[in-house]
Structure formats: structure tokens, C-alpha cells
Amino acid sequence: MPDIPAPGKAVRGSRSGSPIMAMFDLLGRRWAMGVLWQLYEQGPCTFRALQDACESISPAVLNSRLKELRIAGFIIHGEGGYQVTDLGAEVYRALLPLSKVSKTWAEALANSDAGSSSD
Amino acid sequence: MPDIPAPGKAVRGSRSGSPIMAMFDLLGRRWAMGVLWQLYEQGPCTFRALQDACESISPAVLNSRLKELRIAGFIIHGEGGYQVTDLGAEVYRALLPLSKVSKTWAEALANSDAGSSSD
């Protein structure tokens, strides 16, 4: 198991482990944000339900991300299956602005596509 | 050149290409958020200055991320070197809540570490 990023320890982009860089290191891995996002939206669910929600994630990667997010304290594996913690929910909410921008992005691309062929 | 994620096209986590999943696919790559973050903080700068700011990014990866972010429309390569676009600045601002949570995370870890040995 590779080391899990955490504030205070050397991470990608910051040898001193600045919190934001540790966060980037943790969430900047394949499926990390997607898993957290889906887990929040689905509510507590099983490994396989989460795997389904992600459409095409392999169990090995899902397990890695779950382990990392669990050690980070963003999710737990309790009664009703996997679920986000309070901290995890905060992270989810911190991703909401990104969702908003992504829609702006989609519109910007739609406009530039429409304009590039006719004008 | 591998394909760059964009809303509307099949991406990791969404075959239909939902904007947020496209965003996750784009930003969920090594260094992607870090590069955008540093570029915004540094202001317009050269390839090598940006490489320095990232402490330990290889030129190949930096170039890949820059290409992807450029195609996405988050950054441009103009007069003063590389710099974020208006859309890129919006993405940066959307990452600010994540920075805030990362500090909460750091404190949570510090507290749990302090408590785990004595209690």
C-alpha cells in the first residue's frame, strides 16, 4: 500500500505538507473525488452498490480509494455500509462550487463549438 | 496525445459526460489542481518558473497538464507566459473551499494524533 497523503507530511507539491497540497494529492487520484461524490449522493451503501454507481471502476481501485479516504477520515465503514463522515461531508460541500463551474465550462464549450463552424 | 476530458463526451464516471464528472476526470490527474493553483498564485510565468513553483514536477507531466488545461480553456500561453483565463480563475476560486476544509482536516488530524497517545 502506497503512503496516504496527509497534511504535515511530504506530499506531491509540498515537501512540508501544506494542507491544500495534501488535499490535492489525496483527491488528485483517479476516482477519488468521484467516489466521495457518489458515496455522498447515494448515502450509505455497499461496496458493490458504490461500484455500480461509479459505472466503471475496478474493485481494486475502489478499494484503494476507500482505504485512503477512510484513513483520511472522510468516510467510514459502519452499520449501513460505507458512508461519509462529517468531515467527508464538508469535503463534498467544498466540491459543490466545482460542480457549478463545471456547468459554466460546459456552456462555454458549447458556445465555442457552435461559433467555430459558422463564424 | 490521450483524450482530454470535456463535458458531453464519455469520461471516467459518466459515459454521457456530466460536467462534474468531466471536471473530476480532468482535475483528478496528478498535478492538475496543483498546477492550476500555483499558476494562479504566481501570476503569469514561464514554464520553468512554474516547474520551480511545483517543487518536483517533471517537464513531461507539466507539459501534459498544461496542454490539457489549455484545451479545457482554463489557461492560455500568451505574452507574459502561461496564465489562467477567466474560466481558469473561476476554477481556482472553486478550489478555495477545498483549501479551507484542508485546514480543518489538518486540525482534525492534529487533535486525533494528540489524543491517541495519551488517552
Add this chain to the structure above:
DNA sequence: ATAGTGCGCTATTATTAACATAGCAACAGG
């Protein structure tokens, strides 16, 4: 013309992460 500098990258090789698929061990119900 030549040498030096900084620029944005590319080439190369090695290592690591991720993918895809199959399947295990544990538990529950019948």
C-alpha cells in the same frame, strides 16, 4: 560568425498506478 543564455519542450528508460477479469473467504437463507 560564434558563444552564451534562457525559453518551451521532447526523448528515453524505469517505475508505479490503474484496468479488467476471475475468484476467494465469510456469512445468510433455504
Add this chain to the structure above:
DNA sequence: CCTGTTGCTATGTTAATAATAGCGCACTAT
């Protein structure tokens, strides 16, 4: 015992990233 579901691991393959060296270009000074 048989079937189904659970969380998860093993395996072989492919893609991504790392680490380092260095290229071609433009500019400057000599």
C-alpha cells in the same frame, strides 16, 4: 449442501508518471 451476497484479493496487461538528459529556437553580446 447449494445459492446468493458481502467485501475484497490475485493476476496479467496496459497506461500514466518519474527522473534525467538534451534538442531547436530566439536573443544578446562579442
